[in-house]
Amino acid sequence: MHKGAQLSTRTTPQLVLFDCDGVLVDSERIAVEVEVDILAELGWHVTPAEVVERFLGISDADYLAQVKAQVGRALGPDFLAEIEPRYRAAFERGLTAVPGVEGLLETLEEAGIETAVASSGTRDKLRFTLGHTGLWERFEGRVFSATEVEKGKPAPDLFLHAARSLGVDAKRCVVVEDSPAGLAGALAAGMRAIAYAGGLVPLERLQLPGVAVVTDMCEVAEQLVGRRSGCAR
Numbered sequence: 001m002h003k004g005a006q007l008s009t010r011t012t013p014q015l016v017l018f019d020c021d022g023v024l025v026d027s028e029r030i031a032v033e034v035e036v037d038i039l040a041e042l043g044w045h046v047t048p049a050e051v052v053e054r055f056l057g058i059s060d061a062d063y064l065a066q067v068k069a070q071v072g073r074a075l076g077p078d079f080l081a082e083i084e085p086r087y088r089a090a091f092e093r094g095l096t097a098v099p100g101v102e103g104l105l106e107t108l109e110e111a112g113i114e115t116a117v118a119s120s121g122t123r124d125k126l127r128f129t130l131g132h133t134g135l136w137e138r139f140e141g142r143v144f145s146a147t148e149v150e151k152g153k154p155a156p157d158l159f160l161h162a163a164r165s166l167g168v169d170a171k172r173c174v175v176v177e178d179s180p181a182g183l184a185g186a187l188a189a190g191m192r193a194i195a196y197a198g199g200l201v202p203l204e205r206l207q208l209p210g211v212a213v214v215t216d217m218c219e220v221a222e223q224l225v226g227r228r229s230g231c232a233r
């Protein structure tokens, strides 16, 4: 296959899999503040930057394992359920969609490209955050949670599960992620990956071989359909 043909295959994805937190909804800034408070109450004093470094994009199970190891005592069986309302309350107060997401989704729909969500969050959390920002209806029936697979990101399982469920070959999928763990999972799944660096993770941590790094959603549209339509600028 000559170079031009490869390029044209690359530029026509069939399915775009979006991470949720930090890509579709601007939840990470809020979650990090809540997280710093919760860990401090457990006697583990971390900075917001450390929270980003350690926990961004990982599953609840992996988070829990780290906290247990660090705090040095068993947490109650209902620990996650007990802290959940604190995130909910903070999200209720300030959660918004990531700027440019609506326009991007419209652009992809016009181009005939399917979209879905592949998130480390639970289905319940996804229902809430996507619902709160008006995005749930757009993705209903195409929302996949790490709770549906054995291994969360950085394993490829969730992305492969989403693609398989929608009957799309991994090679025709593109993943938009804002965490190194998510990008690693996408690459391990054999999918093209775009890093969204408009959030909390430093841009240089997202610069992985073969990954396009963008700083706004208009650039994602440019990467996927070659134009910035649907974007404010």
Ligand SMILES: [Mg+2]
Residues within 6 Å of the ligand: 019, 020, 021, 022, 023, 056, 057, 177, 178, 179, 182
């Ligand atoms: Mg994320």
